[in-house]
Amino acid sequence: MIKKVTVLLLLSLVISTSAFAAAPTAQSVQASVDSMWVMIAAFLVFFMHAGFAMVETGFTRAKNALNILMKNFLTVSIAAVLYFLLGFGLMFGSTAGGIVGIDSFILSGREDIGFFLFQSVFAATCATIISGAVAERMKLKSYILLTIVMTGLIYPVVGHWVWGGGWISELGFVDFAGSTVVHLTGAVGALITVLFLGSRIGKYSKGKANAIPGHNIPLGALGVFILWFGWFGFNGGSSLAADPQLVPHVITTTLFSASAAILSSALYTLLRFKRVDPSLTLNGALGGLVGITAGCANVSLTGSLIIGLIAGVILVEAVTILDSKFKIDDPVGAIAVHGICGIWGTAAVGLFDVQNGLLYGGGASLLAAQTLGIAAVILWTTVTVGGFLFIVTRFSSIRVSREEELSGLDFTEHGSNAYELKDTVLESNAAPSPFGTDLVERLNSIGNGNVSNVDQRNTI
Amino acid sequence: MKKVEAIIRAEAFISLREALSHRGFGGLTVSEAAGCGKQKGKQGIFRGNKFEINLVPRVKVEMVVDDDQVEGIIGLIVDQCSTETIGDGKIFIYPVEEVVRIRTGERGKEAVL
Numbered sequence: 001m002i003k004k005v006t007v008l009l010l011l012s013l014v015i016s017t018s019a020f021a022a023a024p025t026a027q028s029v030q031a032s033v034d035s036m037w038v039m040i041a042a043f044l045v046f047f048m049h050a051g052f053a054m055v056e057t058g059f060t061r062a063k064n065a066l067n068i069l070m071k072n073f074l075t076v077s078i079a080a081v082l083y084f085l086l087g088f089g090l091m092f093g094s095t096a097g098g099i100v101g102i103d104s105f106i107l108s109g110r111e112d113i114g115f116f117l118f119q120s121v122f123a124a125t126c127a128t129i130i131s132g133a134v135a136e137r138m139k140l141k142s143y144i145l146l147t148i149v150m151t152g153l154i155y156p157v158v159g160h161w162v163w164g165g166g167w168i169s170e171l172g173f174v175d176f177a178g179s180t181v182v183h184l185t186g187a188v189g190a191l192i193t194v195l196f197l198g199s200r201i202g203k204y205s206k207g208k209a210n211a212i213p214g215h216n217i218p219l220g221a222l223g224v225f226i227l228w229f230g231w232f233g234f235n236g237g238s239s240l241a242a243d244p245q246l247v248p249h250v251i252t253t254t255l256f257s258a259s260a261a262i263l264s265s266a267l268y269t270l271l272r273f274k275r276v277d278p279s280l281t282l283n284g285a286l287g288g289l290v291g292i293t294a295g296c297a298n299v300s301l302t303g304s305l306i307i308g309l310i311a312g313v314i315l316v317e318a319v320t321i322l323d324s325k326f327k328i329d330d331p332v333g334a335i336a337v338h339g340i341c342g343i344w345g346t347a348a349v350g351l352f353d354v355q356n357g358l359l360y361g362g363g364a365s366l367l368a369a370q371t372l373g374i375a376a377v378i379l380w381t382t383v384t385v386g387g388f389l390f391i392v393t394r395f396s397s398i399r400v401s402r403e404e405e406l407s408g409l410d411f412t413e414h415g416s417n418a419y420e421l422k423d424t425v426l427e428s429n430a431a432p433s434p435f436g437t438d439l440v441e442r443l444n445s446i447g448n449g450n451v452s453n454v455d456q457r458n459t460i
Numbered sequence: 461m462k463k464v465e466a467i468i469r470a471e472a473f474i475s476l477r478e479a480l481s482h483r484g485f486g487g488l489t490v491s492e493a494a495g496c497g498k499q500k501g502k503q504g505i506f507r508g509n510k511f512e513i514n515l516v517p518r519v520k521v522e523m524v525v526d527d528d529q530v531e532g533i534i535g536l537i538v539d540q541c542s543t544e545t546i547g548d549g550k551i552f553i554y555p556v557e558e559v560v561r562i563r564t565g566e567r568g569k570e571a572v573l
């Protein structure tokens with residue numbers, strides 16, 4: 001390390017011109033390297049929004065694709081602006097009794113813009129979790145109102161309690177990168193909103209849950225890979241410094257937990273449904289990532305594998321129970337992934353923390369602190385989101401009309417479809433849509449010995 | 461004149477098409493069809509929820525031919541499209557009242573040849 005710093009120092013001495021009056025010191029180089037890492041991590045977390053957008057679009061129907069994309073884009077931008085105006089101050093301003101921050105609004109008196117940037121991309125993540133759970137039926141404007149409240153108030157207060165020097169952090173509660181702060185908060189918000197919203201038309205009939213297959217699982221799979229990639233920044237950047245021991249450890253536990261969760265959820269779906277369920281296995285990867293987020297710096301590599309293995313099984317059970325037993329319609333599994341696995345991940349720190357974990361002989365005090373923290377966050381989010389939606393639903397419905405839902409939110413809320421406009425035939429200057437071109441192309445390709453196209457048709 | 465309408469397995473279409481053109485039958489209309497018969501559908505599963513696929517995909521081939529050619533075509537289709545398992549499809553024969561070639565206004569037999 002010292003060697004590297006010296007090399008960098010010497011290099012910068014050569015490069016720097018007289019314009020840079022102060023000679024770089026070991027501290028200033030360290031600060032630059034730290035800042036660089038946090039910036040890279042912020043970009044990675046930002047890119048996770050592409051992952052969320054793709055997972056949510058792919059796991060739902062084609063007629064609602066534009067609506068989901070718009071929700072994701074608007075969430076990112078609302079969070080950035082609002083976190084600057086309000087959220088950052090509430091979260092990281094000087095504490096008022098451990099409850100809420102009271103200064104640093106619009107970054108007044110603050111110079112750590114890098115820290116702000118990293119935190120502001122986090123804030124958007126929390127809100128965007130909701131958009132998947134409420135997909136295909138919530139009004140865009142109601143969703144936007146909720147996003148404003150989530151990123152402007154609900155999330156920053158939780159963040160203050162845990163990361164901003166608030167009362168939960170005083171208990172010794174450990175949540176390194178946000179299993180509870182980001183994921184559980186978002187998931188509880190999602191659950192409460194779904195309870196107000198109800199299930200999609202056709203999801204439940206005669207007391208039975210019906211399958212509503214997503215329209216593009218490969219897109220969803222790409223989204224999961226993007227999220228996984230971004231998660232290395234989400235967890236790794238939460239070190240807030242380019243620590244040469246901590247960062248590789250955090251990234252390895254992140255990789256291990258997701259891998260273990262994929263294996264266990266794939267195997268578990270095979271045992272339970274006699275098939276390896278692709279979309280549940282993809283959710284399993286995310287469940288493993290959420291599960292390790294709290295403890296990624298505090299558990300051993302073996303511990304991260306065990307946390308992931310358990311998260312994968314919990315995820316599959318949670319999706320199934322929420323879906324069939326409690327009839328909570330969550331098209332993308334956000335409540336199970338971020339909520340149930342978030343609870344598991346936070347509690348798992350109490351078990352697997354190498355210093356204070358129950359399984360390492362550290363006693364039950366950390367586990368108790370973790371449990372209390374989880375309960376407090378669930379209570380706060382339930383009360384605030386529930387209260388907000390209770391008031392909003394007195395004035396107007398947060399759900400689109402039946403007709404709008406059936407024809408798809410894309411056309412009714414945004415005026416066009418994601419993939420095609422079926423009625424181009426009606427446009428006077430356009431050639432009539434050649435009905436069956438698809439079939440013609442495929443059958444003609446048969447003559448060239450290309451059999452595969454027809455074969456695919458036969459195996460739905 | 462008769463119309464021969466055959467619902468066949470999509471994968472059998474290639475060999476049927478070749479056999480037909482080998483015998484000199486050039487004109488046909490193909491469309492995608494979905495249906496059910498004795499063959500049971502499939503059961504799918506998505507996120508733990510089972511769903512039925514009751515209609516199976518097939519290809520529908522339609523040809524209008526002279527009365528004395530019908531038996532030959534039936535033989536050809538059965539020959540090419542039978543796998544001797546449930547789900548091979550059906551052949552329907554209909555009488556055709558009149559045929560008109562739109563380009564020339566020709567009618568009857570001349571219109572299909």
